[in-house]
Amino acid sequence: MKMKNIRNFCIIAHIDHGKSTLADRLLDSTQTVNEREKMEQLLDNMDLERERGITIKSHAIQMDYKLNGEEYTYNLIDTPGHVDFSYEVSRxxxxxxxxxxxxxxxxxxxxQTISNLYLAIEHDLEIIPVLNKIDLPGAMVEEVSDQIIELIGCKKEDILHASAKEGIGITEILEAIAHRIPAPTGDPNAPLQAMVFDSxxxxxxGIxxxxxxxxxxISKGDKIKFINTGKTYEADExxxxxxxxxxxxxISTGNVGYLISGIKVAKEVKVGDTVTHVENPGKAVQGFENVKPMVYAGIYPVETSDFEELRASMEKLQLNDASLVxxxxxxxxxxxxxxxGFLGMxxxxxxxxxxxxEFDMTxxxxxxxxxxxxxxxxGEMVKVSAPSELPDLGSIDYLEEPYIRAQIxxxxxxxxxxxxxxxxxxxxxxxxxxLTQSRVELTFHLPLAEIxxxxxxxLKTISKGYASLDYELVGYHSSNLVKLDILLNGDKVDALSAIVHRDKAYEWGKKLCEKLKELIPRQQFEIAVQAAIGTKVIxxxxxxxxxxxxxxxxxxxDISRKRKLLEKQKKGKKRMRQVGNVEIPQEAFMAVLKLD
Known part of the structure; x- marks a missing residue:
């Protein structure tokens, strides 16, 4: 395939705007899939993606397309639309x-349309705007066309009208890809530079x-090397x-492909790394920035003996989901x-x-x-991603928390x-x-811990599902934060501790105690559930x-007989309380998330 006939493109959109359905239609039109293989949301091949109706992983697929007697190769990379998976989009x-x-x-x-668009513009991509779902009775074609023109400064005739479900406008999209997206540039005779964008x-x-x-x-049997990790392999397939x-x-310059070289250890492949030849090495391609986790949580095996198995599962999962740290x-x-570290809830x-x-790990x-x-x-600064890592309060001068800029x-x-x-x-x-007479864009600075x-x-509830949110980290500001501990029978449960703002500590502690009272099963002895800041129970x-x-x-x-029996029971309960331990159900750990 000549390089001038290769087109590499992705589909970006807000969640639920019809990316996966459009990808299905493009695959149908180019006869990439036959009748037997056809199914809705073909590229969303995970059970979870189908159940929830969202794309979680980006998927790459190649199509062949004929136009005016010329053969084209289209490499499509489908992307997710939810703000939590924006790292997949950037890759x-x-x-x-x-x-x-x-x-x-x-x-x-x-x-999310706007934030994904900015990502694409930063990488100098050619943007083809497509107005989807024009067959819906509620479609506002003129109004939304004006919004797109205002956003990217294109002409009205540049906007393609389509309905992925009905198959309207698919041919126009395929032609526009050939005419408007530039062919890849690169030197086929230069040393090999291939960027890893997924594994x-x-x-x-293996991997x-x-x-x-x-x-x-790159050819079959070549001796290749990963620049970042410095590991060398043979390209088996x-x-x-x-x-x-x-x-x-x-596989020549400009094309997208896969490589199998019997790599067994997950750590040896890094997304964003560059593959080159051992004999004639090239330079590393400028990849994308490292992922910035937003939310930290502990994941523990239910049986302590499963720890090593969980580690192996996490390594395999990290290959497929590079944003997990x-x-x-x-x-x-x-x-x-x-x-x-996760990108969101x-x-x-x-x-x-x-x-x-996928790994049968509870x-x-x-x-x-x-x-x-x-x-x-x-003057020393300590990064605290779990309440248990917080230094002694007496030694702390002040605490800073991350703030975000939220676009709603x-x-x-x-x-x-x-x-x-x-x-x-x-x-x-x-x-x-x-943005228009009825649509408003609000920008806020908010503490990340609150959202x-x-x-x-x-946000979805109060706006009847109409509000959309996108956010980015803007830095750290000092706040009046305290560590809230939860005590069961006087023992701290470190997995339930939280770092909260002092103004909200009392309310948070009270709600948490009430919730735990409902969830902890009753024992043979009384259990005291307390919330405390330092030594002060609140x-x-x-x-x-x-x-x-x-x-x-x-x-x-005589009443003394009854008293004697009750006293005996009371002593038994007291002794039990000293030796008994409290089992905490998994719902109790998740209860914190559902505090209203």
């Missing part, structure tokens, strides 16, 4: 020259690496990614486990589900927290409730812009003891 964008920007004609431009674990063949060749070419893998002898840690309550939920489904997840900076009196796009009717929700979360409004739990759900609830009726055998007689 796909780094491997492309163009992007289809999909906008739902009934909903208009949403926050997958295959239990039989499969997906790459895009920027310069040079290379090929292109159709619906199934198709082995080839050579983790390191080992220990907890007094839960034993050995891992401290993991949905990401955390998906990782937990995937560990259970895990306990602790209360999520964000990373704080603790400045000691001697909503209808004008909901501006009031959205502002009051953000104010309630200690946010301050920075900007308010009317981690249920902010997104609440809230308490009691889980009453289960009691046997020891007075059942006393019919009448």
């Amino acid at each position: 796909s964008i780094a491997a492309c020259e163009g992007a289809l920007l999909i906008v739902d004609a009934a909903q208009g431009i949403q926050a 997958v674990f295959n239990p039989y063949r 499969e690496v997906y790459f895009r060749v920027f310069n040079g070419e 290379i090929g292109i990614l159709k619906l199934t893998q198709q082995p080839k002898n050579t 983790w390191e080992p840690e220990t907890s007094a309550a839960l034993g050995f486990g891992f401290r993991c 949905l990401h955390m939920e998906i990782v937990q589900e995937r560990l259970e489904r 895990v306990i997840t602790t209360v999520p927290s964000v990373q704080f900076h603790a400045f000691k009196k001697d 796009i909503t209808k004008e009717d909901f501006v009031g409730p959205v502002i009051s929700l953000c104010m309630d979360k200690r946010g301050e409004i920075k900007n308010q812009v009317y 981690v739990f249920d902010f997104f759900d609440k 809230a308490r609830e009691s889980v009453k003891a289960l009691r046997k009726n020891v007075l059942a055998k006393c019919y009448g007689g």
